[in-house]
Amino acid sequence: MYDKDHKIEFEKYAKSYDLHAIIQKKAAKELIEKIKFTPKKILDIGSGTGEVYKNISWNLDKFVGVDCSNSMCKLHPSGKEIKIICEDFNSLSFKKEIQHLSPFDLVISSSSLQWSKSLGENFKFYKSLGGKIAFAIFTDGTFKTIYEMTKRKSFLPDYRHLKNLSKIFDNAKVSKKIYKLDFKDNISKLRYINNSGIGGGNEILNYKKTKYLIKYYPYSYLEFEVTFILN
């Protein structure tokens, strides 16, 4: 689930991220729409170029974002109520810094927590920050057909495991949604996966498997599975 290569991937693709992140943008928008109160102090885990922040329509007292990619951090909107911490959200030093800034009304994360070193540990930490939670996490139904055809296992967490872990949060509602994105041909699909930030870092397909997919991938679309967790 967690590897160092994905950080390099995000550094490399920060500028083009906004063009390629079609599903991530939909997930962030839908995640915000599911929030039924107006939290004033928010912590955003894996804040990227600011997709969560940009979708918030109410006034905030404080918005703290964390992201380990310098290039992504630079592209996040700035403002007097915004603080972006450029660090690994799994690290102890980040968690210590955040404890000093707590409590938060809401800990939110869109399309980023699949990069957790330990989801269980991170969930425990987010619960300790005193507020509600709202997460959209890519799960292992993403690129399902590609994984089945190449007989590989996804690095993404599985829905049932996530549902189980979510029991730590009081009254958490867990649901999943499948998105489909159409492409003109199979080469474009593979290119998209490499630029999407959920392609699995360096876990790149070899030449033979790539050729096989280009020839035989049966659908006009790629599948994406996003699990939403809110309380």
Ligand SMILES: C[S@@+](CC[C@H](N)C(=O)[O-])C[C@H]1O[C@@H](n2cnc3c(N)ncnc32)[C@H](O)[C@@H]1O
């Ligand atoms: C797919 S993007 C999502 C960004 C944003 N939340 C959105 O909805 O567009 C994932 C982000 O998580 C960040 N990220 C991945 N692993 C991280 C880690 N261990 N610590 C901090 N940020 C991380 C990446 O740099 C990237 O900006």
